[in-house]
Amino acid sequence: MTISGPTRMVLRILTIVILAFIYIPLLLVLVNSFNVNKTFAWPPRDFTLEWWRRAAESQGALDALWVSVRVGLVxxxxxxxxxxxxxxxxxxxxxxxxxxxxxLVILPIALPGIVTGIALNNAFRTIFGFELGFGTIVIAHATFCIVTVFNNVIARLRRTGVHLEQASADLGASGFTTFRLVTFPLIRSALLAGGLLAFALSFDEIIVTTFTAGANQQTLPIWIFNNLFRPNQAPIVNVVAAALIVFSVIPVWLAQKLSGDAEPLGAGR
Known part of the structure; x- marks a missing residue:
């Protein structure tokens, strides 16, 4: 299909406007993390690394970061x-x-987070009698992280088929050997992509976590929300947000490369 010149120009302008709407606020967060003014007056009259130093020494932020990392990994x-x-x-x-x-497997990620959070909170407290804490956060995050892994792996399995596994079995390989030498290499990049996306999804989650964390556990998104409107903590929160913007790009970019650039079977022959 051929696109006319005016249509192409309109599409380009719309693309630029949409990308600017999304990324200019993120850029402002990054710039304000160096703004010497606590109120983030614009334009900045000077820049400083003081807020980054204070953020690195903030025990509350570091503790919340460690909780988020552990929850995300498990x-x-x-x-x-x-x-x-x-x-x-x-x-x-x-x-x-x-x-x-x-x-049913895909449904948890489609439901509103507040619905999932309330349902899990009720289940943990009234049905199972669990005390809300680290374990309940992990279980809650796993319910929607499973979906990202499931989608990546099942898509890869549909693309690869079963012919190579059947050939391996015909040659006398056991099921474990076939999985180790044939199946796992075929789905390895899908597993890594799904794992990276699952960790990123868990690390950024706040709604479900609010209902399943209890009073003794605080992830980094919850710490940011609790300190966002405290004047003394606002610059530190801004630095943490800026750091998350930078580091969140890495797993998403890697996952996209791994899931989209896999070499097709038989390539290079």
Missing amino acids: ATVIALVLGTMIAFALQRFSFYGRDSVSL
Whole structure:
């Protein structure tokens, strides 16, 4: 389909406007993290690294960061194991209710976060009698992290098919050997991409965490929200937000490269 010159120009302008609307506020956060003025007066009259130094020494921010990292890592491991197992079960086997199971697996990430948070809070406290804390945060995050791993793995399994695994079995390889030498290399980049996205999703989550964290655990997004409107903490919060903007780009970019640039089977022959 050929696009006319005026249409192409309009599309370019719309693209620039949309990207500017998204990224200019993020750029302002980065610039204000060096703004010498606590109220972030614009334009900045001078720049300083003082807020970055204070952020690095803020025990509350460091503790919350450590909680977020631990929760993200454990939830990602759980999601990798369960998401991969579910993907294999739904892709490689036919059974009654398979489509319903697939819908139930994907549903948690489609539900509003506040609905999921309230439901998990009620389940933890009234049904299971759990005390809200680190474990309940991990379980809550794993429920939606599983979806990202599941989607990546099942998409890769649909692309690769079963021919190489069948050939391996015909040559006498055991199921474990086939998985280790054939299946795992085929899905390795999908697992890594799913894991990176799951960790990023867990690290940034705040709504579900609010309902499942309890009083003794505080992740970094919750720490940011609690300190956002405190005048003395505002510059530190701005620095933490700026750092998260920079570091959040890395797992998303890697996941995109891994899931989109995989070499097709038979390439290079």
